[in-house]
Amino acid sequence: MTGTVSLERIGEMRCGVGECPIWHASEAALYWTDIVERTLWRWDASTDRTHAWTLPEMAGSFALVAEGGLALAMETGIYLMQHPEPGAPIVSEECLAMVSHASEGMRFNDGRCDRQGRFLAGTMVCDNALARAHGRLYRLDAGRRKLQTLCDGLIVPNGLAFSPDGRTMYMSDSHPSRRIIWSFDYDVDDGVPHGQRVFVEMPEQAGLGRPDGAAVDADGCYWICGNDGGVVHRFTPAGELARSIAVPVAKPAMCAFGGARLDTLFVTSIRLDGDPLSGATFALDVGVKGLPEPMLRLPDEVSEAGRRQGGGRKM
Template structure:
C-alpha cells in the first residue's frame, strides 16, 4: 500500500469554497466539471481549459445530479427529482421542472449521494439532515422514465458511495454515518435494475475516515473519500485496500474521474473551521496513475 503526501501532485481548482461540495460529474462533451454545493443551493461548473468557473442558484438543495442525453440534467433535490435544461455560462437561472415527487418519512430530509447505472437508470439515497439523530429513515430510490421513482432499499442513515463496476453487474453503496461506516456490494441485474445479495465489501471502522462519495476506475477498483481523515482510499474488486492518498483537507466528500483522458481525479470537500482547515470546501485535482470511466447519462 502506498501513501502519497498531502501536497504531492494535488492542485486546487478555482477559488470557490463550498459548504458541502458533492456530486462532481465530468461532462466529456463540454470538457468541464460540474458539482453541487448542497447547503448553499448552488451548482458549479469549471472549465479547466480556461480556468473559468460559473455558478447558478437553485431553489432547493441538490444532493446529486446526472447528465441527460438531451443535454440537460437530472437533479435530486429536497422535494424530489427535477429535470433541467443545459447550464449555460451567463444564464441567470436554470429552467427546472419536477419529474418525480418524493414523500419523505419525516421532515428535515433531502437527497444525498447518487448517480446513473451503466444502463442509464438514476439512483439516489435520502437522509435525515440532522445526523445527530442517527435516524435510519433514509431510502435508496431508483428512477427511470418508464417506471418513475421507486424505493428499493430502506433503513439507511447517510447513504453515500454509490457506484457501479465497469460491467455494471456490481453495485456499491456506503453508509457514512459514524454508527455504520460500511461499504456494501450487491449483485446487480442490469436488465431489471435490481440489486441482490447485499454483503459487506469494506468495514471502514478500522480504517482512516468515514466512507463518503466514491468512483470506480477502468480497472474496476473502488475509490472512496475517507471523510474526517483527509484521505482517498482505493480498494480492489476483492475489497482489499490498495492505496491511500492524502488530500489537504480533513473532509473530502466525493471523487470523480475527468479530464480528456479521464486520468484526473477530482475531489470535492466540506467546509469546516477556517482557522484549522483553511482550504476546506475547496475542490482539488490529482493524477492517481489510473483512468476512470465515462459517467453514464440518464436514459429517457
Template sequence: MTSLAQGIERIGEMRCGVGESPVWHAAEAALYWTDIPNRTLWRFDPATGRADHWAVPEMAGCMAMTADGGWLLAMETGLFRTARLVPGQPAPAATRVATVAHSHAGMRFNDGRCDRQGRFWAGTMVMDMSLAATDGKLYRFDARTGALDVIRDELITPNGLAFSPDGRTMYVSDSHPARQAVWAYDYDTGTGTPSNPRLFIDMNTYPGRPDGAAVDEEGCYWICGNDAGQVHRFTLDGRLDRSVAVPFAKPAMCAFGGAGLDTLYVTSIRTDDTDPLSGAVVALRPGVRGIAEPVLRD
C-alpha cells in the same frame, strides 16, 4: 488552477459548504458539481480556469447528465430536470419529475448517480445526523416510465453509490459514524435489480467514514475517507490498495475527468473558516483512468 503539495492542484477559488456529486461533462470538457447547503451548482473549465455557478430552488444532493444536455437534480422534495446550463446565462427553470414523501422531517437527497444503463439511483437522509435516524432510503428512478421506487430502507446516511465497469456490481455505503460500511450487490443490468448484498468494506478499520465514491477502469473502488483527509482505493476483493492524502479533512466525493479520464477530482466539506482549503475542490493524477459517467436514459 493552483498547484499544491504532492502533485495536487486546487481548481478555482470557491469554497463550498458541502461540495458533492462531481460529474465530468466530456462534451464540454468541464466539471460540474453541487454545493448542497448553498443551493448552488458549479461548473469549472480547466482549459480556461473559468468558474460559473447557478442558484437552484432547493438543496441538490446529487446530479446526473441527461441525453439532451441538461441535468437531473435530486433535491429536497424530489427529482427535477433542468435544461443545459450555459455559462454567463441564468439557470433555466427546474421541472419536477418525481416527488418524494419523506417519513421524517428535515430530509433531503444525498449521494447518487446513474447506473451503466442510465437508470438514476439516489439515497435520502435525515439532515440532522446527530439523530442517527434510520429513515434514509435508496431510490431507483426510471425516466422512461417515471417510476421512482424504494429499493432499500433503514439507511442513515446513504453514500458511495458506484457501479463496476461491466455494470454487474453495485456499491453503496452508509457514512454515518454508527455504520461506516460499504456493501456490494450483484446487479441485474436488464432489470436494474440488486441482490445478494454483502459487506464489501468495514470502514471502521480504516481512516475516515465512507463518503462519495468512483470506480476506475480496472474496477477498483475509490472512496473518500471523510474526517481523515484521504481517498482510498480498494481492489475488487475489498483489499486496500492505496490511500491518497488530500489537503482538507473532509473529502466528500471523487470523480474521474479530464480528456483522458486520468484526473481525479475531489470535492470537500467546509468546516474551518480559517482554512482556505476547507470546502475547496482539488485535482490529482492517480495513475489510473476512470470510466465515462453515464447519462440518464429517457
C-alpha cells in the same frame, strides 16, 4: 501506506458541502454541487474559469441527461432542468418525480447513473445527529414519474458506484455509527440490486475515515473518500486496500474521474472553520484511468415534453 500525489486546486470557492463532481466530456468541464449553499458549480478546463448557479433547493446529487440538461435530486424530488449557460439562470423544465419522505427534514444525498443510464439516488435526514435510519435508495422511473424503492433503513447513503460491467453495485453508509460499504449483485436488465454483503468496514479505530462519495476506475477498483481522515482510498474488487492518498483537507466528500484522458481524479470537500483549504475542489494525478460517466436516458415522451414546455420556474 498513505502517500501523496500531484495535486492542484480548482478555482477559489469553498463549498459548504461540495458533492457529486461529474466530468462532462463533450464540454471538457467539471460540474458539482454545494449542497448547503444551494449552488451548482461548473469549471471549464480550457479556460480555467468557474461559474455558479443558485438552486431553489439543496441538491445532493445530479445526472447529466443524454438528451440535454441536468436531472437534480433535491429536497422535494428529482427535477429536469435546461442545460445552464454561464451568466444565465437555470430553468426548471419539469419535475421528473416527487419524493414521499419517511419523515420531515429530509433530502436527497448521493446519487449516480448505472451503466445503462438509469439514475439512482439516496435520501437522508438532514440532521445527522438524529441518526435516524429513514433513508432510502431510489431508482428513477421517469416514464411513470415515480421513484422505485431499492433499499431502506439507511442513515446517510453514500458511495454509489458500479463495476465496469455494471453487474456489481457499491453503496456506503457514512454515518459515524455505521461506517460501512456494501456490494450488491446488480441486475443490468431490471436495475435491481440484490445479494447485499459487506464489502469494506471502516471503523473509527482503523483511522481510515468514514466512507463517503466514490468512483470506480477502469480496472474495476473502488475509490472512496475517507471523510474525517483526509485521505482517498483505492480498494480492489476483492475489498483489499490497495492505496491511500492524502489530501490537504480533513473532509474529502466525493471523487470522480475526468480530464481529456479520464486520468484525473477530482475530489470535492466540506468546509470547516479554521481550515482555509476546506471546501475546495482538487484535481489529483493518480496515475490511473477512470470510466466515462453514464448519462441519464429519458423516455422519448419525457424529453419531448420538456422541449415543448420551454419555460419553467426561474432559479
